[in-house]
Amino acid sequence: MKTDRSQRWRERREMFVPGDAEFDPSVHSVDAIDCWALAKPFVEQHHYSGSFPASRFSAGLFRNGPGGTSSLVGVCTFAQPSNNRSVAKTANLAHHTHAVDLGRLVLLDDVGCNGETFLVSRALRLLRQHKPEVVSVISYADPIKRRVLGSGFIHGGHIGRIYQIMDALYLGRASARTLxxxxxxxxxxxxxxxxxxxxxxxxxxxxxxxxxxxxxxxxxxxxxxxxxxxxxxxxxxxxIRHPGTHKYLFPLTRSAKIAAVPLVKYDYPQADLTQPYDVTALEIMRHAA
Structure with a gap:
């Protein structure tokens, strides 16, 4: 399934590539990378936050070039949740080491549409290989637009469409808070x-x-x-009063899927990017049992 546009980054500026910007999997590969030597500098250079989370594992998207060369064009990093209690609440798992947050997903603007599914799907497999104790991944999508004072948007807001395409469980909104x-x-x-x-x-x-x-x-x-x-x-x-980020869950094993059964799931939210503040178009509805 293809999206109509994909979020990209370069030098801490958000941009989008259209759905007809083709991604060529034959010239790309995904591999485990060092969190601090490779992932951190890349994320800090390109992601709008300029920050890198407490990462437990990172995977890099490489574009293969002539003569056996390759360049890093994307990073997916998995981080220790900032609040260990979120693992029990969001993934229904007993120990906080059994789940991670999808802390950063950053692809450069010259990566074609749907490159993120290529990266994330392979990153999840690598995570299981390198961190077998991790059985679930929690991800958040921030739908709130952020503007630099006197300038344009630094973050246009999103509802987690890539997670929807990958069949993640949608668990509603995180708690509202003042920022x-x-x-x-x-x-x-x-x-x-x-x-x-x-x-x-x-x-x-x-x-x-x-x-x-x-x-x-x-x-x-x-x-x-x-x-x-x-x-x-x-x-x-x-x-500002933030209504809460959208929460998604990727259970990676049979046991994690069983643990997630009692969790309340909701229909996927839809987006309306013309909204001035929160790009969520529709109120979330609880899944029919």
Whole structure:
């Protein structure tokens, strides 16, 4: 099955290729790659977030060239869920190591339509080979458009059509939440704020996030809490109410499929990309039993 358009990235800019942009599987291959030496630099260079998750396994899409050469044109990385409790809630599995999040899926803009199904299907098989304890993959699709202040969209929103094509289970929306959006269109997460306040591991990254988005330097008489409150008071953050990302599940084994049976499933959401905020077109409906 072909999609009518496919999301692509280059230098942290989102773009789409039309459905008639053919993907040639004969000149592409997928292989396991080092998360930190290859996947991380590629994702940070091209994905709009500029960030790389706590990855447990990564697969790369390679385009084969003349003389036995190849170039990396896509990455699919599987990450440790940010909240271990989501494994029990979303995949109905007892141990948090038995599931991963599909943390990043990034293909360059010169990869033809449907290259993502080629990459993801093979990445899932490689994941099982290299991480046999992982039996389910959780994936999220963010339908909310994000705009860089005074510029265009950094993220146009999507409803997870690629996961639908691959017959993933659709489990409805994640919890609604309020987000702090920086002027560059990126989220400053509550976890990043907590790390900054406590000076935990990762606080330096949170600091760089704010500064790279245009925040004033922290004053000598300020701690992290006072600094963030000052930024908030002057309107550095835009607070939005996020209705929740769309949740999908790929059970990879028979036991994982059995574990997923009691989960509540819903009909796939549809998209309306003309919507100004949430590109979800229709309210989700519970699957008939």
């Amino acid at each position: 702090d959006i920086m002027p560059n269109g990126l989220v400053f997460s509550p976890r990043a704020l907590s790390k900054l306040r406590a000076g935990e591991t990762g606080s330096e990254y949170a600091l760089r996030q704010l500064l790279s988005a245009g925040a004033d330097e922290m004053r000598a008489d300020e701690d992290a809490e006072a600094w963030v409150q000052r930024l908030r008071a002057r309107g550095f953050f835009t607070r």
